[in-house]
Amino acid sequence: MARSLDGLVLAPVADQAAGQVGTRTRFAYHEKDGEIWAEYAGGDVVRGHLVGTRSGDRLDFRYVQLRADGTTASGHCVSAVVELADGSVRLEETWEWESGAGSGTSVVEQVTEHDS
Template sequence: MVPSLEGLTFAPVADQAPGQVGTGTRFTYHEQDGGIWAEYAGGDVVRGRLVGTRSGDRLDFRYVQLTHDGITSSGHCESRIVELPDGRLRLEESWQWESRTGDGTSIVEEVTRHAR
């Protein structure tokens, strides 16, 4: 079983388009009883939240964010949790905006090794 996401911090491995998450964005995850949620900020994002569910190594969640230009956006994301050789976790994501056009894929990785 893939370890819990509780208290882990993740960062994107590459920048996305302007107004989206980038390498300066940090996600802090929480997990309890099959539910997941996270707060995120950094780069173009002033504040973001996500909430959803986890089933095994799969996450399914909705996200909403506010960027520095005052625009709010929301969307849906499905992720797969992968354990890296050094013990850190990676989230391989497929996302789609719901409040505007656009979709894509991204990868976020655990910022620091978490004692397991």
């Protein structure tokens, strides 16, 4: 199993559509006893939260966010936790909106302070 996500900051490697997370979005992850949660913001997202579980290298969580245009959105995501050769963490995500139409895949990777 890849290392704990607790205290890590991750960011998308590519932009998604307008109103969604993008390369300027930062996720601050927490993990304890199989529970995961994160706060996120940046780009078109004013404030977001996710909460779920981790079993091995699989995350299963729901997310909700407030967008810069004042709308809200929520969805479900399943992610594979991958530890990279340099020891950093990547999440390979498959997500779907529950508040509207749309689904897709994305990748977020651990960032260091000088990357932020």
